[in-house]
Amino acid sequence: MRVAVGGTFNVIHKGHELLFETAFTVGDEVEVGLTSDEFARSIKSVLVIPYFQRKANLAKFLERYGRPFSIVMISDMKGTAATSETLGGIVVSPETRANADEINGLRRKNGLRPLRIFEIRQVKADDSGLISSTRILKGEIDKDGRLLRAVKVAVGSTNKVKVDAVRNIFAQAFGLVDVVSVEPRQSVEKQPMEERVVEGAIERAKYAISQAKADFGVGVEAGLFYNGALKKHLDIQYCAIVDSSGHMTVGHGPGFEYPPDVMKAVLEGKTVGDTMSMLTGIENIGHRSGSIGYLSDGMIDRTSLTEISILMAMIPRIRPELYEPASG
Numbered sequence: 001m002r003v004a005v006g007g008t009f010n011v012i013h014k015g016h017e018l019l020f021e022t023a024f025t026v027g028d029e030v031e032v033g034l035t036s037d038e039f040a041r042s043i044k045s046v047l048v049i050p051y052f053q054r055k056a057n058l059a060k061f062l063e064r065y066g067r068p069f070s071i072v073m074i075s076d077m078k079g080t081a082a083t084s085e086t087l088g089g090i091v092v093s094p095e096t097r098a099n100a101d102e103i104n105g106l107r108r109k110n111g112l113r114p115l116r117i118f119e120i121r122q123v124k125a126d127d128s129g130l131i132s133s134t135r136i137l138k139g140e141i142d143k144d145g146r147l148l149r150a151v152k153v154a155v156g157s158t159n160k161v162k163v164d165a166v167r168n169i170f171a172q173a174f175g176l177v178d179v180v181s182v183e184p185r186q187s188v189e190k191q192p193m194e195e196r197v198v199e200g201a202i203e204r205a206k207y208a209i210s211q212a213k214a215d216f217g218v219g220v221e222a223g224l225f226y227n228g229a230l231k232k233h234l235d236i237q238y239c240a241i242v243d244s245s246g247h248m249t250v251g252h253g254p255g256f257e258y259p260p261d262v263m264k265a266v267l268e269g270k271t272v273g274d275t276m277s278m279l280t281g282i283e284n285i286g287h288r289s290g291s292i293g294y295l296s297d298g299m300i301d302r303t304s305l306t307e308i309s310i311l312m313a314m315i316p317r318i319r320p321e322l323y324e325p326a327s328g
Helices: 014-026 037-043 051-065 094-109 133-137 160-174 195-212 260-267 272-280 290-295 302-318
Strands: 002-007 029-035 069-074 089-092 116-119 151-155 177-181 216-227 232-243 248-256
Touching: 002 014, 014 029, 014 051, 014 089, 014 116, 029 037, 029 051, 051 069, 089 094, 094 116, 151 160, 151 195, 160 177, 160 216, 160 302, 195 216, 195 232, 195 248, 216 302, 232 302, 248 302, 260 272, 272 290, 290 302
Parallel strands: 002 029, 002 089, 029 069, 089 116, 151 177, 151 216
Antiparallel strands: 216 232, 232 248
16 A cells, blocks of 8 residues: 655654654555645744755655655645545644545545545653654754753652652653752642542642643642552552643552551541651651651651652653554
8 A cells, every 4th residue: 555644854853753654564655745845934933944955864764664655745735645546545643634634535525535544643752742843943852852951840849758759750761850849739638538649649740830830740649548358548659740731640659558556546637647756756757758768667768659659650651652552
């Protein structure tokens, strides 16, 4: 099957690579519609590389696939796809899917069979914005989507343990990070339980990113969950991560049991932090090694426990291709 791909291809980037990998996978031959200089300038806000240079760069890039291809000049969004009798499919991104639907509408009017539409997933940069030639030429990102500045992360907490844990995980994921602390709104009770724990983490993340205008907002909240099989409460820490596009991912860390006297006090209305501080004599224990540090005799501290929940919330962002499959 001969499939079509269209674009300006001002700078070939990671998103284009997925586009062509898909095209050469589903098709025996690929026809690339490359925008003319006049058309490209009418739709782009940055300097457009001359057509002959874009064509040469594109041809050199496509040779790596070792499959037949052709490059044709197009002067509008439909190109040759609306009238070609040799094309059987078209590969598009989510942003250009509507154009493919219009092309098929025109093909039906022309008495031609509609093209099979293959829609790839979105390919995002480190800040969760889309990778584009325009952003690359503006110096925001490189062709692989890496930010050419520090990733800004807002944490919905002033607790140093949480802030440090966020910094540790995000630095491993993105390299250079700028982590800021945002005082959260007191919208969650001092000792949240069950769904309120998750809701609290989400509220903290959304508030933090809105206040700091960051790339990511992170909320971490711990609380008690009742396990019906065990007939006991376990302390579980949740993390919510929201990016600038509004996409949210959530994860949680391990669960552990508090001593009976602590649980009794908590169920009577006291907080875990206050009760554990009274039990251990450690003031503000939650801002230090945490209850888990004391209970585990130092084998794990609260920073490490918090890092696990943050990492779990990062999982879909580390392997986005598995969590955001192509819809076509």
